[in-house]
Amino acid sequence: MKMNMQTIGMTLVFALTLGVVEITAAGTDITKPKGPTAKGVDPDIIGEETAVLAQAPQVPPPVKRTHATKVNVKIEVREVVKKMADGVDYLFWTFGGDVPGSFIRIREGDLVEFTLANHPSSKMPHNIDLHAVTGPGGGAASSFTAPGHSSQFSFKALNPGLYVYHCATAPVPMHVGNGMYGLILVEPKEGLPPVDREYYVMQGDFYTTGKFGAEGLQTFDQEKATDERPTYVVFNGAVGALVGDKAITAKVGETVRLYVGNGGPNLLSSFHVIGEIFDRVYPEGGTLVAQKNVQTTLVPAGGSAIVEFKVEVPGTFIIVDHSLSRAFNKGALGMLKVAGPENLLVYSGKEVDAVYLGRQAAAGSESEKKVASLQAQMKEAIKTDPRIASLTKEIQVEKGKQVFMQTCFVCHQIDGQGIPSQIPPLAKSDFLMAEKERAVRIVLQGQTGELTVNGKKFNGTMIPLNYLPDEDIANVLTYVRNSFGNSGDSVSVTEVRRIRSEAPPPPANPFE
Numbered sequence: 034m035k036m037n038m039q040t041i042g043m044t045l046v047f048a049l050t051l052g053v054v055e056i057t058a059a060g061t062d063i064t065k066p067k068g069p070t071a072k073g074v075d076p077d078i079i080g081e082e083t084a085v086l087a088q089a090p091q092v093p094p095p096v097k098r099t100h101a102t103k104v105n106v107k108i109e110v111r112e113v114v115k116k117m118a119d120g121v122d123y124l125f126w127t128f129g130g131d132v133p134g135s136f137i138r139i140r141e142g143d144l145v146e147f148t149l150a151n152h153p154s155s156k157m158p159h160n161i162d163l164h165a166v167t168g169p170g171g172g173a174a175s176s177f178t179a180p181g182h183s184s185q186f187s188f189k190a191l192n193p194g195l196y197v198y199h200c201a202t203a204p205v206p207m208h209v210g211n212g213m214y215g216l217i218l219v220e221p222k223e224g225l226p227p228v229d230r231e232y233y234v235m236q237g238d239f240y241t242t243g244k245f246g247a248e249g250l251q252t253f254d255q256e257k258a259t260d261e262r263p264t265y266v267v268f269n270g271a272v273g274a275l276v277g278d279k280a281i282t283a284k285v286g287e288t289v290r291l292y293v294g295n296g297g298p299n300l301l302s303s304f305h306v307i308g309e310i311f312d313r314v315y316p317e318g319g320t321l322v323a324q325k326n327v328q329t330t331l332v333p334a335g336g337s338a339i340v341e342f343k344v345e346v347p348g349t350f351i352i353v354d355h356s357l358s359r360a361f362n363k364g365a366l367g368m369l370k371v372a373g374p375e376n377l378l379v380y381s382g383k384e385v386d387a388v389y390l391g392r393q394a395a396a397g398s399e400s401e402k403k404v405a406s407l408q409a410q411m412k413e414a415i416k417t418d419p420r421i422a423s424l425t426k427e428i429q430v431e432k433g434k435q436v437f438m439q440t441c442f443v444c445h446q447i448d449g450q451g452i453p454s455q456i457p458p459l460a461k462s463d464f465l466m467a468e469k470e471r472a473v474r475i476v477l478q479g480q481t482g483e484l485t486v487n488g489k490k491f492n493g494t495m496i497p498l499n500y501l502p503d504e505d506i507a508n509v510l511t512y513v514r515n516s517f518g519n520s521g522d523s524v525s526v527t528e529v530r531r532i533r534s535e536a537p538p539p540p541a542n543p544f545e
């Protein structure tokens with residue numbers, strides 16, 4: 034390092050000397066060497082400060098300075114096990130301990146002295162490529178850092194805009210796919226127009242060996258990544274990172290600005306807020322409001338967008354990648370909760386999350402918390418034994434409630450009462466409670482034809498729900514058999530698996 038600095042220093046002196054000779058020859062004043070670049074001193078830079086970094090969904094405060102300065106940015110890379118979804122852990126590689134990495138906020142013209150430290154507990158070397166850097170590799174070569182070391186490089190933020198940064202160590206898709214990305218905002222000299230709220234939302238796709246929701250510690254699946262078949266697509270590093278009491282918030286009448294990034298590594302995001310219209314969009318993270326009144330804006334992998342909108346009415350606004358299976362089946366769903374008085378001139382009221390989420394929004398986060406607390410209790414109880422069975426059942430009941438609120442409630446209703454003469458009740462249902470295996474078969478194979486529940490006849494059709502995993506079926510039936518006034522034993526995954534395997538073979542194909 035020292036050797037390098039010296040060599041560079043000597044080269045500079047040499048170049049400067051040559052310069053002086055030329056200048057003299059041309060008859061120019063030699064007391065004024067032609068030099069910020071040659072000398073390595075930038076006359077625009079006044080003072081020095083340490084960057085305030087922020088964790089998503091927060092962003093650092095706006096830059097108030099009216100001049101460029103030297104900004105010291107220090108980020109530590111850490112490899113940490115964190116929650117990907119309920120009961121699902123993942124070894125994330127992070128810039129600053131979180132996915133996405135720390136939000137960096139500087140001003141156009143600033144000189145950034147960047148220090149990348151790699152925690153001694155890391156297993157891998159890492160580096161950083163900031164798209165805000167003008168220079169080969171965006172800093173990648175100068176920042177390559179082994180575990181327990183740190184590297185430093187400097188760059189001048191020539192172009193304003195919202196830029197992605199990411200690790201660029203081979204294999205790059207794996208480093209990015211493990212969560213190594215974040216955003217750096219280079220504010221234009223004149224600053225951005227003031228708004229009431231600013232948030233940091235960054236999408237990423239994840240590839241795990243187990244399928245969506247498979248519990249325990251999951252590992253990176255190279256084949257799924259190569260095929261671009263993500264198991265999870267999430268905002269801010271985890272399913273539910275922006276849901277329930279972690280939702281971002283605003284008050285009626287306020288203007289919200291979202292700094293939206295997409296780390297990829299592979300998917301493009303069709304970024305949309307259900308029930309809102311983006312008043313202004315700076316597409317691709319550039320500095321121009323290129324479009325107004327936008328419904329869905331495209332955020333490319335390794336790219337960004339800035340969206341701004343005024344919230345006019347209260348309620349829960351659902352943030353999605355409008356490639357909707359990602360939102361409803363892979364996790365790309367967040368919430369903006371707006372508080373304040375109704376504005377019936379704009380919207381007639383009623384909550385929207387129940388419509389989209391099947392009450393999961395409210396019931397889900399509450400019962401998720403309960404599952405966590407029960408699981409903790411169970412770990413305790415395992416030591417003392419007899420209560421295990423009852424706690425296992427309670428966990429099943431709570432998890433089953435989540436399945437019910439997503440799948441069954443539309444027909445059987447939230448309280449299990451059904452709909453008179455159309456959908457039979459599950460509440461106090463003699464039919465349901467009479468035979469456990471029959472209930473499993475109904476969910477797996479569907480049910481049609483006349484049946485009598487509590488003395489009333491029904492003749493409808495319930496479609497087979499055999500796409501539900503065994504565990505969901507066991508849990509939801511344990512829930513309905515122990516809710517709405519019912520009380521019964523639990524249904525185990527083994528029972529469901531057995532009944533599924535005993536299912537009659539599909540009817541012979543008449544076209545064969």
Ligand SMILES: [Cu+2]
Pocket residue numbers: 126158159160200201202208213
């Ligand atoms: Cu890396």
